Amino acid sequence: MKFTGKQTAAYGIGAVGKDMVYALSASYVMYYYQDVLGLSATFVGAILMIARVFDAANDPFMGVIVAKTNTKYGKFRPWLFGGTVLNALVLFALFSVPKGMSGQGLMIWFAVAYILWGVTYTMMDIPYWSMIPAVTDNAQDREHLSVVGRTCAGVGNALITVFTVKAVAMLGAGIERTGFRMVALIVAVLFVLAEALLCYVITEPSTENQMQTTSVREMFKSLFANDQAMVTVLTIILINSALYITSNLIIYFFKYDVGGVSWQDNYTLFNMVGGASQILGMMVLYPLLRKFLANEKIFQICLIMSMTGYALILLACVTGLAHNIIALSVCGLFVFVANGMLTVLTTVFLSCTVDYGELQTGRREESVIFSMQTFVVKLASGLAVFITGLGLDLIGLSGNNSTDGTIVQQTQGTIFGLRMLMTILPVLGLACALVVFRKNFKLTDERALEISEELKARRAGQEVAE
Template structure:
C-alpha cells in the first residue's frame, strides 16, 4: 500500500470516536430503559417486557432491510456517511424524547409513549449502526489496516459502554438535584436527572459522529453485500456448525443480559443502604474494567496454553462459579460492596472472553460451510451476530421484566425526599426471588449451552487445519 493512501491517525481516531458515541447511546438505552419506565415512571413490568421483546425482535429483522437501503444509496458524499449522520441526529432526538416522558402521562398513554419511542429508537439506531460498520471497506485497503481499524473500533465501543456504566447513576442523581430544586421526591430527582443526562449524551453522540464524518473519507464506491433474512436462515440450516454457535450465543447472551438488567434492582432493593448508587457505580466500574481486560489480556494469555474450545469451557465454568458465589454472598447479611468484586471478577472475565471466543467460532464455521456447501457465507454468518445479540437482549429483557412483575418490585415509596434505604420496604421472599432470577436462571442457561456445545461443536484446531488444507487443495 502506498504511503499516500495510508489511513491517517486523525481518520483512525475519528472513527474510534464515532464508536465511543454510538455505544454510549446503546448502553444507556440497553441498561436503563426498563429501569426508567418501570421503576421511576411506574409502567407495569409486564408491559415493559412485551415492549422490549417485540421492539428488539422487530429491530433484529429490520437490520437486513436497512442494509439493503444503504447498499442502494448513491450521493456525492458516498453511500454510508449520509445515513450515518441522518441516523445519529434522529436517534439522538428520539433518545432524548424516550428519557423525557411528559410527567402528565400515565396508564395506557405512558405505555404507548414507551412503546413508540423505544421502537423508533431501535429503528433510528439501526439506521446509523449498519453504515458505521459497513463503511470500513470504503476507506481502508484491506489486510492488516482493515483488521486493525475493526479492532480499534470494537475497543472504543467497549470504552463507550464502560463510560455509561460508570457515570450514569451518579450523574442522574446529581443533575436531578441541580435542576429539580429542593424538597422533591427521589423518583422526581431521577426522572429530571435522566432527562438532562440524556441531553448531554445525545449532544456528545452527534458531535462525535460529525467529527467521524468530516475526517473519514470514503475512497471508493464499494459493493456492499447484505444478507436477507431468508439467506441467513438458509445459511444456518445448511451449516450445522454455524447453527450450533448461534444457538450457544443466544443462550449465553440471554443468561448474561438477565443479570445485567436486574443488577441495578439488586443494589437498590436488596443490597440496600442509603448509598446504593455509589455501591452500584463501584461494582459496575470494576466489572466493566475486568471485562475489557479479559478481552484484551486474559484471553490472549490463556490462548498460549489452551485451545479456544477449552477456554470456552473455562469461561463457562468461571461464570457458573461467579453466579453461585454471588447468590451465596447476597444471601448473607453482607453489606460491603468490595466483597462482591470476587464474583464480579469471575462473571465479567467470562463475559469478556466469551465475546472474543464466539466471534472466533463463527469465523471457523465460514470455512466449514465452504467445504460442505461449496460457498463462503462470510457476510451472511457475521450479520447473524448482530441479529442474535438483539434477539437475546429482547428475550432477556422480557424474562427480567416478568420477574419484576411477579416479585412486585418497583419504586412505590411515599412522597418523601431523597436518601431512602429502599431495601427496608422489601420482604425476604422478594429479595430471594430477585437473587435467584439473576443467578440461578443464568446458571441453567449456561449449563444447557455447555451440554449443547459439547455435543454439537466439532471444529477443533486440528479439524480447522484439515478443512483449510482441503479447501486449498480444491483450488
C-alpha cells in the same frame, strides 16, 4: 486493505459512542419506566420484548439493504451517520417523557419511542460491524479490529454503568426523572460526535467484486445454510440473555437488597470494578491466553468462569455477605472478566463464518451475517427484559416512583426472589451455551486458517483468469 492507526482509533471511538447509547437503553429503560414512572414491570417487559423481536426481525433486511448500497460516500458511512443522528433524537425522547403524562398516554409514548429507537439503532449498528470483514481478508487483522471494537464498546458500556446512577442523582438534584433526561441528552450528543468522527476518518474499500447484488431470498437462503453462523448466533442469544438479565436486575439488587443511604455509591463502585474487569479481560487476559490456547478453548473457559462468578455471588448473599461490597466485587470479577473476553470471541467467530459462507456459496455477505449479531442481541435482550419484568412482578417488588427520595422497603421473600433471578437464570443460559458450542462449533483456529488460505488462492486464481 488495512486500517491505519488513525482509522483504528476512530473505529474505537465510534464503538465507545454507540455502546454508551445501547447500554443506557438496555440497562435503564426497565428501571426508568417501572421504578421511576410507575408502569407495570410485566407490561414494560412485554413491550420491550415485542419491540425488540419486531425490530430484530427486520435486521437481516437492513443487512441486505446495506449490502446493496452503492454511493459516492461508500456502502457503510451513509447508513452509519444517518442512523446515528436519528437514533440520538429518539434516545432523548425515550428518556424525556412529558411531565404529567401517565396511564394509556405513557404506554403509547413508551411503545412508539422504543420501537423507533430500535429501528434507528439497527441502521447504524449493522454497517459499523460489517466493516470488520469487509476491510481486510487477513484473519489476524480481523481479530485485532474485533478486539479494538469490542474493547472500546466495553469502555462505552462501562461509562454508562459506572456513572449513570450518580449522574442522574446529581443532574436531577435528587429527581430521577429529570436526571435521566439530562443524561440522555449528554449521551446523545457524544454519540453523534463519535460517529461523525468515524465517518470522516474512515476510508471504505471497494467491494464491487466481492459482494454481488442478490435477492433477499438468496441472501436468506445462504444465511441459513451457514450452519456455523447459526451455531454462533444461538450461542450469542444464550450468553446475552444471561448478561441482560443481570444488567436489568443489578440496580434493583443494590437499591433494595444492599440498600442503605450509600447504595448509589456501592452500585457505582461495583460497576466500576466490573467495567475495568471487562476491559482487562479484553485487552490483557485475552491476548495473554491467546498465546497458549485456541479461541475455542478460551471461549469454553470463559463460560465456566462466568458461571462460577454467579455461583459465588449467590453464595455471598446466602452467607450474609450481600452488604459487603468488597466480597461482591471479587465475585463479580469472574463474571465481568469472562464477559469481556466472550464479547471479543463471538465477534471473531462471526467474522470466521463470513469466510465459511463464502467458501460454500461464493459470496461474501458481511452485512447479512453481522445483521444477525444485531438481531440476536436484540432478541436476547428482549427475552431477558421480559423475564426480568415478569420476575419482578412475580416476586412482588414494589416500584419506587415517589418524588421525595424515600426508598420502599421490600419483603424478605422479594429479596430472596431477586437474588435467585439475578444468579440462577444466567447460570442456566450459560450452561446451555456451553453445551451448544461444544457439540456444534467446527471453526477451530486451524479450520479457520485453512478456509482463509483456500479463499485467497481462489481469488488469486480468479484475478489471473480475468
